[in-house]
Amino acid sequence: MLGPIAALPGLMFFIKDAAYRYVAMSPAIRESIGLAEDDDPAGRTDFDLFPPLIAAGFRENDRRVIERGETLRDEVHVVVTKARGTQLAYSSKWPIRDRAGTIIGLVGTNRPHESSGGVVAGAGAARVLPAMTRMIRDYPQRLPIEELAAACRLSPSRFMRLFREQMGVTAHQFLEKVRITEAGRLLRTTSLPIAAVAAACGFYDHSAFVKRFRRHTGLAPLAYRKSRHAILSGELAHLIRAEREHLDS
Numbered sequence: 001m002l003g004p005i006a007a008l009p010g011l012m013f014f015i016k017d018a019a020y021r022y023v024a025m026s027p028a029i030r031e032s033i034g035l036a037e038d039d040d041p042a043g044r045t046d047f048d049l050f051p052p053l054i055a056a057g058f059r060e061n062d063r064r065v066i067e068r069g070e071t072l073r074d075e076v077h078v079v080v081t082k083a084r085g086t087q088l089a090y091s092s093k094w095p096i097r098d099r100a101g102t103i104i105g106l107v108g109t110n111r112p113h114e115s116s117g118g119v120v121a122g123a124g125a126a127r128v129l130p131a132m133t134r135m136i137r138d139y140p141q142r143l144p145i146e147e148l149a150a151a152c153r154l155s156p157s158r159f160m161r162l163f164r165e166q167m168g169v170t171a172h173q174f175l176e177k178v179r180i181t182e183a184g185r186l187l188r189t190t191s192l193p194i195a196a197v198a199a200a201c202g203f204y205d206h207s208a209f210v211k212r213f214r215r216h217t218g219l220a221p222l223a224y225r226k227s228r229h230a231i232l233s234g235e236l237a238h239l240i241r242a243e244r245e246h247l248d249s
Helices: 003-007 027-032 052-066 123-137 145-151 156-167 171-189 194-200 206-217 221-248
Strands: 013-017 022-025 072-081 085-097 103-112
Touching: 052 072, 052 085, 052 103, 085 123, 123 145, 123 156, 123 171, 145 156, 145 171, 156 171, 171 194, 171 206, 171 221, 194 206, 194 221, 206 221
Parallel strands: none
Antiparallel strands: 013 022, 013 103, 072 085, 085 103
């Protein structure tokens, strides 16, 4: 379906229609998020493929492109990959228009921060990248604003102001986003007790973790884990039924 472009190794791109559904996704992205070769993302949205918190951020940017016609270049955001967990990436998106000029979708590219060759989204983003990298790498630790600001060689007040300007959220909110994303991944992929998941993600108060997790995802951690297992069980049952029907036909 993707033609020769899909065969380019490492190319990370995707196409969505005006309803925010994937039309195409390069093999490099599919592999990074853990989709099997025969698992076609066409017709699905980010909310079908990513944790709600991450999907909501993607959708917000997509709306800027599809509803306002904006072009987004090298925006820094958090992604979750199967092989490397949570990491920084640069995302660019362009509107796709028909001959009448109507926006009918978008095309986007992703580039991991580690392979960016030092190219960043702008001077402001460059100034706060050391703090974002630190938060993604050391999210279980206590990370005072003074320490994050020092990593960027900024005063705490200047750091907090610049971070919010560049990322649209405060440094505390960004760190919480990383922690909740990691917690969701652990709840989906491990059988660790809820308290252990909370501690592993930097939440040392169990009740506070439950409250913050519910605020971001709409579900308590245990309910989230059960819902994901139910979805996976349903998908597995569907595959088993399809295979049986195929063998019986």
